[in-house]
Amino acid sequence: MxxxxxxxxxxxxxxxxxxxxxxxxxxxxxxxxxxxxxxxxxxxxxxxxxxxxxxxxxxxxxxxxxxxxxxxxxxxxxxxxxxxxxxxxxxxxxxxxxTVKSKASIVAEKNIEKEGVKTYVERGLEIIRRENPALLSRSLRGRYALAYMVAYAASTRVVPPEDFVTKVFNISSTSYKRLKSITVKLLGKYGGLSQMPGVVVGEVLSLDTTV
Known part of the structure; x- marks a missing residue:
């Protein structure tokens, strides 16, 4: 070109x-x-x-x-x-x-790189595509947020904290709660989160990013 x-x-x-x-x-x-x-x-x-x-x-x-x-x-x-x-x-x-992205999604992509969570997002997208591709039918930043939460929870058995997810992925608190529910249901069939007495909030920055 x-x-x-x-x-x-x-x-x-x-x-x-x-x-x-x-x-x-x-x-x-x-x-x-x-x-x-x-x-x-x-x-x-x-x-x-x-x-x-x-x-x-x-x-x-x-x-x-x-x-x-x-x-x-x-x-x-x-x-x-x-x-x-x-x-x-x-x-x-x-x-x-x-080829078309919202400005909010572009901000989220920059934050993903800045916070070093790209590996989680990529891993989460792989899991979702394999288990339930329909869950990817949402905004780009919402898709990234869900992928991150799924990969994080699959690795640690805990859901990442709301303040971190909403800040990095530029989503609302309401969206976070909706994605949290989807994450728990998706991973529940593996005997993970749904069998826990309560969902424990983990520390994102302490994780090994090689997941």
Missing amino acids: EKCPVCGSSLVWDYEEGFVVCSACGLVVDRIYDCGHAPDTDEDEAVHRRRHGPRSVIDRKTYKFKLRLYNKAYKIAREKPWMIVDTDKVLETGRFVN
Whole structure:
């Protein structure tokens, strides 16, 4: 995927005007050359290659498809300002799958890295996919929180504390209680949490993250 040399944003092929322009800053990066059209001179081609690399010819059909994708991504970002669209990934893959995230989920992802609990989240996702994939039908940060709680509880037989989970995964107290109930029920069939006289709150930071 070619990028704007100034701001690094994606490029858009404007066939009506005959230019390749930046989707963000509007910089005209290059002219559009028709398929089979030879450059004016070898010198012109050499200059282009030094500045932009080899030419990539995109036909009108591909251009229109990418333009529709870009416009849809722009519409989502405009109408839902709390959402972030990875426009580069949309244009590269031609799909919106795993390209739209809420700002709250992005904060949660940063917290996961910061607190060093990514291994728990990944392990929890594996458990949930194996036992009950339907439980993953929730917001991204809710999915991460549930995965963490499941992996933590499976390893320690205790549920992680509410204050830590709500802070790291950017969820409400109500959501935590709902996910806690799901965690207990999910692991109960293994003779774990549901057989305990009470759910004990553990200390997250004292755990071995190699679980």
